Amino acid sequence: MLITGQKDSPFSFKLSQEQSLIESTVREISEKEFAPKAAQIDREHRFPRENWDILVQLGLVGLPFPEEYGGAGLDHICYAIAVEELAIACATTAVMYSAHVSLCATPIHLFGSKEQKERLLKPLCTGQKMGAFALSEPGSGSDSAAATCTATLKGNEFILNGVKNWITNGAQADYYLVIAQSNPILKHKGLIAIIVEKDSPGFSFGKLEDKLGIKGSSTCQIIFENTPVPKENMLGNIGDGFKVAMVTLDGGRIGIGAQAVGIAQGAWNHALSYARQREAFGHRVCDFEAIRLMFADMQTEIDAARLLTYHASLVQDKGLQFTKEAATAKLYASEVAMRSTVKCVQIFGGYGYVTDYPAERYMRDAKITEIYEGTSEIQRLVIANQLLKGN
Ligand code: CAA
Secondary structure, X not given: OOOOOOOOOOOOOOOOHHHHHHHHHHHHHHHHHHHHHHHHHHHHOOOOHHHHHHHXXXXXXXXXXXXXXXXXXXXXXXXHHHHHHHHHHOHHHHHHHHHHHHHHHHHHHHHOXXXXXXXXXXXXXXXXXXXXXXXXXXXXXXXXXXXOOEEEEEOOEEEEEEEEEEEEOOOOOOEEEEEEEOOHXXXXXXXXXXXXXXXXXXXXXXXXXXXXXXXXXXXXXXXXXXXXXXXXXXXXXXXOHHHHHHHHHHHXXXXXXXXXXXXHHHHHHHHHHHHHHOEEOOEEHHXXXXXXXXXXXXXXXXXXXXXXXXXXXXXXXXXXXXXXXXXXXXXXXXXXXXXXXHHHHHHHHHHHHOOOOOXXXXXXXXXXXXXXXXXXXXXXXXXXXXXXOOO
């Protein structure tokens, strides 16, 4: 969207044919199917399973994974575009999708053996299974290494005990990538990453969270009480869990950046339609300079945020470390989403404050992008650590 460059430049920002096709396909389906229901999903706190089914039918749930595992083999800019387009229409649908792709399927693709990819990644790519990620706990969010959920090796199984918090797709997923502690003395070097299946014995759900925004998204605690999980479901080795979590979050943060761009753009689009038809003092609201400047400021920031998410995706696709780029994109895009959606509410005036119009929903949805998958404070820490490495 909106990015055009010199036609034959090797460093053109023009979207490729595939990227443009993803943009138009996801936009079309989002406008037709997801946007009209977004307010109702929010009001009823209803998980839109039918939206997932449409994403599966379109072949989007395996978008960045190789075709041999049932994926579409597309790049991560395509993925960022898909998340943004979903979020323009419905932020709940965007996070359902990004948690599945970034937080569950991606680590299996990156750290799984061939056998694990055949067994676990394939059904995620084809949409037979939905994925989730379980890192945070009631007593540890930003400090991931402090996880206390235990994984005790007994024969060929790990026995899991503990509680995980804030699980996106929580009550709806089939596979959960769980980070658990195999040996507390080793701190982060004792953590493992293991795939737990929904119907495992001793696996249950806590309460569904009643959230400020993304209300249709299923967020709940998951509880393990002597839950046996086959050792063959562990990604990598004992002690790899922290690295798996951090690398997973690097990718996830691009998804949240793209979600934030979409929320900001969606609110902007609605605010413009409103400002074009609403009149005050004998003029359309969009003709007042104060309002025009707001639109210009917002779109400038949204475009910059979009470029940061594309840039992070590009670095990811080149196979380079993209920790800093992902954190930068998420930090900037989420703060832009918050600033823009507050301005959009202001443009709607009183109508921005009531649920008859979508502005307040975008503002509520924007807030979480500054919190999940690492707060803005954590993103600043990650960026500073990367910039000052070795100093
Ligand atoms: N890639 C690879 N390795 C990494 C890494 C990365 N991005 N970041 C750290 N590591 C490695 C380090 O190299 C180091 O390795 P060694 O021990 O071999 O030297 C090890 O991990 C420990 O690194 P740190 O000392 O930097 O770790 P730390 O304990 O100080 O924590 C942190 C760093 C950045 C604060 C990290 O804990 C973090 O990102 N916290 C935020 C967690 C987060 O985003 N939580 C959200 C959960 S998901 C969610 O929101 C729910 C949902 O469903 C959407």
